[in-house]
Amino acid sequence: MNYTNSDNPSSKCSVCVLGQFCLPVGISSTDIAKIDTLVKERVHLQKGESLYRHGDTLSAVYSVRFGTLKTEYCLEDGRQQVIGFHLPGEILGLDGIGDGHYQSDAVALEESEVCIIRYEAFEDLARQIPVLQKQFHRILSRELTQDQRHLLSLGSLRAEERLASFLLNLSQRLAARGYLNNEFDLRMSRVEIGSYLGIQIETVSRMLSRFAESGLIQIKQRHIKLIDMDGLYELAGIPNPDRNTQIKPIGV
Amino acid sequence: MNYTNSDNPSSKCSVCVLGQFCLPVGISSTDIAKIDTLVKERVHLQKGESLYRHGDTLSAVYSVRFGTLKTEYCLEDGRQQVIGFHLPGEILGLDGIGDGHYQSDAVALEESEVCIIRYEAFEDLARQIPVLQKQFHRILSRELTQDQRHLLSLGSLRAEERLASFLLNLSQRLAARGYLNNEFDLRMSRVEIGSYLGIQIETVSRMLSRFAESGLIQIKQRHIKLIDMDGLYELAGIPNPDRNTQIKPIGV
DNA sequence: CGCTTTATTGAGAGATATCAATACTTGTGG
DNA sequence: CCACAAGTATTGATATCTCTCAATAAAGCG
Numbered sequence: 001m002n003y004t005n006s007d008n009p010s011s012k013c014s015v016c017v018l019g020q021f022c023l024p025v026g027i028s029s030t031d032i033a034k035i036d037t038l039v040k041e042r043v044h045l046q047k048g049e050s051l052y053r054h055g056d057t058l059s060a061v062y063s064v065r066f067g068t069l070k071t072e073y074c075l076e077d078g079r080q081q082v083i084g085f086h087l088p089g090e091i092l093g094l095d096g097i098g099d100g101h102y103q104s105d106a107v108a109l110e111e112s113e114v115c116i117i118r119y120e121a122f123e124d125l126a127r128q129i130p131v132l133q134k135q136f137h138r139i140l141s142r143e144l145t146q147d148q149r150h151l152l153s154l155g156s157l158r159a160e161e162r163l164a165s166f167l168l169n170l171s172q173r174l175a176a177r178g179y180l181n182n183e184f185d186l187r188m189s190r191v192e193i194g195s196y197l198g199i200q201i202e203t204v205s206r207m208l209s210r211f212a213e214s215g216l217i218q219i220k221q222r223h224i225k226l227i228d229m230d231g232l233y234e235l236a237g238i239p240n241p242d243r244n245t246q247i248k249p250i251g252v
Numbered sequence: 253m254n255y256t257n258s259d260n261p262s263s264k265c266s267v268c269v270l271g272q273f274c275l276p277v278g279i280s281s282t283d284i285a286k287i288d289t290l291v292k293e294r295v296h297l298q299k300g301e302s303l304y305r306h307g308d309t310l311s312a313v314y315s316v317r318f319g320t321l322k323t324e325y326c327l328e329d330g331r332q333q334v335i336g337f338h339l340p341g342e343i344l345g346l347d348g349i350g351d352g353h354y355q356s357d358a359v360a361l362e363e364s365e366v367c368i369i370r371y372e373a374f375e376d377l378a379r380q381i382p383v384l385q386k387q388f389h390r391i392l393s394r395e396l397t398q399d400q401r402h403l404l405s406l407g408s409l410r411a412e413e414r415l416a417s418f419l420l421n422l423s424q425r426l427a428a429r430g431y432l433n434n435e436f437d438l439r440m441s442r443v444e445i446g447s448y449l450g451i452q453i454e455t456v457s458r459m460l461s462r463f464a465e466s467g468l469i470q471i472k473q474r475h476i477k478l479i480d481m482d483g484l485y486e487l488a489g490i491p492n493p494d495r496n497t498q499i500k501p502i503g504v
Numbered sequence: 505c506g507c508t509t510t511a512t513t514g515a516g517a518g519a520t521a522t523c524a525a526t527a528c529t530t531g532t533g534g
Numbered sequence: 535c536c537a538c539a540a541g542t543a544t545t546g547a548t549a550t551c552t553c554t555c556a557a558t559a560a561a562g563c564g
Contacts, residue, residue, distance in 0.1 A: 073404045075489045081408040083400050095400060097393035103400065123386065127379050134375065140392040141349035147399040148335050148347060148355065152325045154406035155450035156333040159552070190511060198407035200553055205512055221511080221561075237327045411520070442543060452521055457544055473529080473543085 002044040012036045013115075021089030021177055022063050023117070023135055031129045038125055039063075041116040045108035051092065053105050058096030060116045064088045067112020068187040071095075071104040072195070082196040084146070085109070085188060087173050091117075091139055109187045154198045157237065162197040163207045165236035167217070171226060172241075182229065186222040254296035264288045265367075273341030273429055274315050275369070275387055283381045290377055291315075293368040297360035303344065305357050310348030312368045316340045319364020320439040323347075323356040324447070334448040336398070337361070337440060339425050343369075343391055361439045406450045409489065414449045415459045417488035419469070423478060424493075434481065438474040 013024050014032040024032050042065060045051060051062060051069060069086045083104055086092050092114065096102035126133040149169075153162050175181030186193070194201045211217045216232055218225040226232060233240035265276050266284040276284050294317060297303060303314060303321060321338045335356055338344050344366065348354035378385040401421075405414050427433030438445070446453045463469045468484055470477040478484060485492035 073400065075404070075408060076491060077489055079408050079489075081404045083403055094393055095397050097389050098397050099390075099394075103397050123382075123389070127382060127385060130375075130379060133379060133385075137349050137375070137392070138351075140389070140396070141346055142351075144392070144396055144399065145347050145350050145355050147396065147403060148325065150403055151335055151399060151406060152327070152333045154403060155447070156327060156331050195407070201511080202513085202554085203552060206552095209512075237329055237331070239328060453543080454522085454545085455520060458520095461544075 004042045004044060013039055016065075018063075018065065018089040018177075023091070023132065023139070025135050027129065027131050027135070031132065034125060034129065035132070038121055039115045039117055043114050043116060045069075045112045045114070047108055047110050049108050051106040051108065051114060052096075052102045054102060056096075056102050058093060058100050058102055058119060060118050061091055061093040061096075061122070062106075062114040062116060064090050064092065065113040065115050067114075068109040069106050069112055069114070070109055070188065070192060070196075071106050073104055080195065081198075082188075082192050084150075085170075085192075085196070088177060091143070094140060094143055109192070159197070159199045159203050160207050160210070161236055162199065163193075163204065163211070164216075164232045165238060166193065166197055167224070167226060168229075168232055168236055168238070171229075182226045184224060186224060256294045256296060265291055268317075270315075270317065270341040270429075275343070275384065275391070277387050279381065279383050279387070283384065286377060286381065287384070290373055291367045291369055295366050295368060297321075297364045297366070299360055299362050301360050303358040303360065303366060304348075304354045306354060308348075308354050310345065310352050310354055310371060312370050313343055313345040313348075313374070314358075314366040314368060316342050316344065317365040317367050319366075320361040321358050321364055321366070322361055322440065322444060322448075323358050325356055332447065333450075334440075334444050336402075337422075337448065340429060343395070346392060346395055361444070411449070411451045411455050412459050412462070413488055414451065415445075415456065415463070416468075416484045417490060418445065418449055419476070419478060420481075420484055420488055420490070423481075434478040436476060438476055 013019060013022070013035045014029065016022065016024075019025070019032075024035055027035070043051065043062070045067070054074065064086050066088055069092060070082050071084045071086065071092065072080050072082045074080045086106075092106055093102060095104055097119070122136075126136055153165055157165065170184070170186075171181045174184055188196075190201045190204045194204045197204070208217070208219050211232075212219050214231075216226075216228045216235070218227060229242070230240055265271060265274070265287045266281065268274065268276075271277070271284075276287055279287070295303065295314070297319070306326065316338050318340055321344060322334050323336045323338065323344065324332050324334045326332045338358075344358055345354060347356055349371070374388075378388055405417055409417065422436070422438075423433045426436055440448075442453045442456045446456045449456070460469070460471050463484075464471050466483075468478075468480045468487070470479060482492055482495060485495070
């Protein structure tokens with residue numbers, strides 16, 4: 001874990017390319033200057049390094065600057081479950097606000113960097129900047145919605161459907177960040193995907209092979225191309241937001 | 253759905269018996285007076301009535317005054333999944349803050365009443381009363397943690413373990429509200445329990461019978477007694493918070 | 505280049521789902 | 535107040551999906 005206290009301009013929220021996906025959405029430049037003073041430090045993580053561990057006292061929440069992290073819960077008997085994957089612009093550590101201690105472990109899946117948002121100071125600032133407060137509430141709420149969709153997946157979908165909706169969810173989040181939405185690298189192992197989806201690694205592997213056979217995707221190791229998005233959406237049981245539902249013109 | 257605009261004292265936050273489990277935790281009496289002006293309306297629901305539906309525009313969040321509600325998500329093909337059960341003092345509708353529309357359906361499991369917290373006004377007030385803001389963030393965060401524990405259950409536990417941890421979770425939440433923690437009525441049907449746990453109704457039934465046979469519980473219809481709490485905790489794979497772990501005195 | 509880790513594929517086992525029959529509750533109306 | 539209907543829960547028999555165990559293959563790493 002490598003801390004940076006940086007006055008280098010590229011680290012400021014005001015000029016960060018992630019601005020629109022992170023906290024400062026819709027905030028005036030004068031107010032962003034205040035945020036700049038709040039978020040001065042970053043943490044650099046190598047693959048496999050922990051950002052925080054279950055039980056650690058919360059002093060900050062974190063925004064992913066680049067890279068990917070996972071959060072996971074552990075059971076007493078050693079079983080563990082991946083709860084979420086976190087892409088650039090997403091906030092980590094929110095589960096620690098409830099009682100002042102993180103509930104999960106956060107681990108980098110690749111070389112990553114996160115901005116440190118000292119929580120006490122942030123709450124004060126949010127009080128002064130209504131837009132920031134609103135945005136923070138939206139982020140917390142979306143986090144909730146994301147987890148609840150995940151619950152729907154684990155509770156109601158079969159392995160195949162879970163995997164399809166996982167790939168599409170990733171695709172959507174990457175697209176929102178300006179990456180290709182139909183071709184990308186999976187930063188997580190099959191084990192981690194399986195854990196996240198509540199299925200075994202062998203099942204993940206089989207389902208991916210099956211998808212490839214039926215022409216839904218192409219996969220080579222961790223590099224994946226989504227070929228038939230509509231097919232995947234149908235499998236996942238969710239509507240395809242990109243597809244223009246054909247409405248027949250009236251009177252033609 | 254039956255609205256009440258009540259100036260009757262028992263409806264005020266300042267004198268509500270739920271105060272300590274709801275928003276106003278740790279708030280001074282002068283500030284609670286301000287909350288009183290915010291929460292003036294309540295909704296009375298009969299069993300089966302909806303409080304809000306997926307897609308409805310968010311204008312308020314709700315606090316359960318008495319009764320029990322469930323929230324659920326629907327899939328296109330008609331499958332649906334219960335995401336949560338909500339007891340007195342718990343806040344509903346938080347999933348609507350993200351984009352201004354509720355993501356789930358909220359339905360009363362029995363005759364219930366909820367307080368209406370107009371959201372715009374609430375955000376303003378939270379800015380004025382730091383303790384209220386903090387408490388709101390804690391509530392949002394705990395909601396997140398609750399969902400994540402639920403994810404752990406659906407992703408990593410077997411049917412039996414899920415049911416045990418469900419019963420214990422209910423028991424803990426009831427205890428926190430001053431109810432008996434080892435004997436209570438299940439307000440939800442077997443179907444709803446099964447949906448919540450990602451298992452079929454028949455499996456719920458079989459597991460409950462098995463628990464009863466092995467002396468862990470007694471169950472008659474929806475009335476349940478938890479007989480062997482330690483046994484249940486062991487099954488659920490979580491530590492029993494009430495049990496004093498025996499630490500051998502040193503030098504004896 | 506060889507070792508370790510990670511992923512794929514196959515065969516068989518097991519947990520839970522599905523289908524079906526029965527019993528129990530609750531509510532309604534005669 | 536009882537009888538019937540509709541909904542809800544239990545229990546059994548069988549089917550199916552996913553897991554587990556095992557062997558092989560491929561990739562990453564020193």
